[in-house]
Amino acid sequence: MNDKSNKPTIEKYKQFIQEGKFRAFKCSDCGAVIAPPLGSCYSCGSSKMEWTEISGKGRLVSFTVIHVAPEEFQDEAPYYIAIIELDEGTRVTARLSGFDPLKPEDVKLGTSMELTFIESPKGRKYLAFKAA
Amino acid sequence: MPLNNTNIVSAAQTKFGKLEGITIREMFAEAVDKATVEAGIPKKDIQAAFIGTFIPEMLIHQGHTAPLLIDYAGLRGLPATRHEAACASGATALRAGIMAIESGLYDTVLVAGAEKMTSVSTNKVTEALAAAADDEFESSIGLTFPGVFAIAAVAHMQKYGTTEEDMARVAVKAHYNASTNPLAQFQKEITLEKALTPRYIAWPLKLFDCSPISDGAAAIVLTSNEKAKEYTDLPVKIIGTGQASASMDLCNRIELTSFESSVKASKIAYEMAKLGPEDMDFAVVHDCFTIAEIIASEDIGFFKPGEGAKAVREGITARDGDKPINPMGGLKAVGHPVGATGVKQAVVIYKELIGEAGKNQVPKYDTALMHNFGGTGATCVVNIMRRADA
Numbered sequence: 356m357n358d359k360s361n362k363p364t365i366e367k368y369k370q371f372i373q374e375g376k377f378r379a380f381k382c383s384d385c386g387a388v389i390a391p392p393l394g395s396c397y398s399c400g401s402s403k404m405e406w407t408e409i410s411g412k413g414r415l416v417s418f419t420v421i422h423v424a425p426e427e428f429q430d431e432a433p434y435y436i437a438i439i440e441l442d443e444g445t446r447v448t449a450r451l452s453g454f455d456p457l458k459p460e461d462v463k464l465g466t467s468m469e470l471t472f473i474e475s476p477k478g479r480k481y482l483a484f485k486a487a
Numbered sequence: 488m489p490l491n492n493t494n495i496v497s498a499a500q501t502k503f504g505k506l507e508g509i510t511i512r513e514m515f516a517e518a519v520d521k522a523t524v525e526a527g528i529p530k531k532d533i534q535a536a537f538i539g540t541f542i543p544e545m546l547i548h549q550g551h552t553a554p555l556l557i558d559y560a561g562l563r564g565l566p567a568t569r570h571e572a573a574c575a576s577g578a579t580a581l582r583a584g585i586m587a588i589e590s591g592l593y594d595t596v597l598v599a600g601a602e603k604m605t606s607v608s609t610n611k612v613t614e615a616l617a618a619a620a621d622d623e624f625e626s627s628i629g630l631t632f633p634g635v636f637a638i639a640a641v642a643h644m645q646k647y648g649t650t651e652e653d654m655a656r657v658a659v660k661a662h663y664n665a666s667t668n669p670l671a672q673f674q675k676e677i678t679l680e681k682a683l684t685p686r687y688i689a690w691p692l693k694l695f696d697c698s699p700i701s702d703g704a705a706a707i708v709l710t711s712n713e714k715a716k717e718y719t720d721l722p723v724k725i726i727g728t729g730q731a732s733a734s735m736d737l738c739n740r741i742e743l744t745s746f747e748s749s750v751k752a753s754k755i756a757y758e759m760a761k762l763g764p765e766d767m768d769f770a771v772v773h774d775c776f777t778i779a780e781i782i783a784s785e786d787i788g789f790f791k792p793g794e795g796a797k798a799v800r801e802g803i804t805a806r807d808g809d810k811p812i813n814p815m816g817g818l819k820a821v822g823h824p825v826g827a828t829g830v831k832q833a834v835v836i837y838k839e840l841i842g843e844a845g846k847n848q849v850p851k852y853d854t855a856l857m858h859n860f861g862g863t864g865a866t867c868v869v870n871i872m873r874r875a876d877a
């Protein structure tokens with residue numbers, strides 16, 4: 356693969372998720388890991404990006420349980436949406452897997468999490484995390 | 488640079504709520520008439536119009552709203568521009584008006600906002616509102632608007648011990664204040680028990696934590712110092728204005744218990760006005776959800792981080808408290824026609840500052856702050872206003 360075709364794009368980022376892979380952007384100049392994608396690095400200002408693998412490990416920062424969902428997600432409700440801070444330092448918004456949506460009181464912020472994926476009834480994959 | 492030439496000389500809103508049989512043009516024209524001819528300001532004096540509408544394309548299949556709306560309201564021919572910043576559309580239109588007067592380009596301008604939301608299904612409205620969040624990375628996995636503020640609420644509860652009951656108290660206060668506001672969508676008090684009804688929208692936010700779907704319009708007239716004297720003895724001066732942005736998606740925010748755009752916009756506005764939170768007699772803040780009011784009351788510096796809920800519990804933010812917040816009932820109970828909201832907040836401050844808020848008059852009313860928030864907090868506008876004789 357030449358340099359040009361390997362340039363990270365939003366479309367490929369989303370396509371990786373559909374393939375059950377999580378690849379992040381990485382700043383070519385300072386090494387900052389960036390996900391979801393940004394066109395410019397807030398650590399050093401560079402716009403040069405490359406792909407990087409990520410560990411898939413992180414911790415739970417905050418969450419909600421969606422009860423009233425937009426039409427396209429209605430048959431999935433209630434479901435968790437969470438903010439996860441990855442060990443690499445960046446934060447992503449993702450689904451949670453393996454927690455009872457009717458017992459949100461039991462979910463503890465700061466819990467160690469690891470990457471998984473959830474497939475919607477229509478076959479779409481969501482980035483998701485489960486307790487590590 | 489300080490502001491020294493911008494005066495509000497009239498301000499009006501329509502009733503907010505489900506305005507059946509009334510289109511966006513008609514409600515817009517009603518607000519404009521109330522703020523111009525009915526306030527003794529001839530329409531021919533208006534030189535430009537700055538209009539806030541959020542998403543009429545999806546709600547009523549209509550774009551290019553600025554010339555359309557002013558045409559129906561009898562202002563055909565004026566330069567008219569629409570400003571869109573989700574729920575902060577109205578306040579960004581107001582800032583454009585402020586800049587137009589301060590620059591000396593115009594002496595008298597109209598700032599107005601409107602939204603017609605109830606003519607489509609709730610699903611359609613939810614879909615339209617979701618357009619104010621990051622579609623590619625957050626909405627696409629099922630995050631909703633209430634969900635965004637629910638995530639902030641959970642973080643605030645964990646860090647500071649804020650409770651669902653604290654949030655419910657914000658709703659009780661909003662409904663109490665709106666019960667004497669004839670233009671409010673809900674003019675009925677609710678009990679704490681009712682506010683706590685466990686109908687979850689996005690846990691821990693329940694039905695009564697959320698502002699409603701509304702129709703409505705609001706309008707104000709801004710003029711220079713020289714021109715203001717022709718219209719009123721008691722103008723309200725805008726003495727500070729700040730605007731800031733933040734990432735659309737929550738995952739790019741370092742803090743979830745505070746909104747950085749609110750903190751930044753407040754700081755800019757206070758510095759411009761050479762005043763601080765201690766100088767504000769009251770505030771009108773963006774309470775799209777109850778937790779949003781609690782966090783805003785901290786972000787504008789009325790209370791220390793984490794003490795917003797305590798202030799509600801102790802009645803400090805009640806209409807007769809030391810630091811009243813949303814004395815007319817806020818978005819929560821007055822309604823939230825998105826494009827009109829930022830302008831309506833200025834209407835509320837104007838009425839309070841000139842002492843014409845009727846049963847909703849706050850005890851001290853020389854100087855006040857308005858805080859208008861766009862979408863997930865990706866835009867925030869803060870304005871500081873003071874009655875000219877104060």
Ligand SMILES: [Zn+2]
Nearest residue numbers: 382385396399
């Ligand atoms: Zn970098």
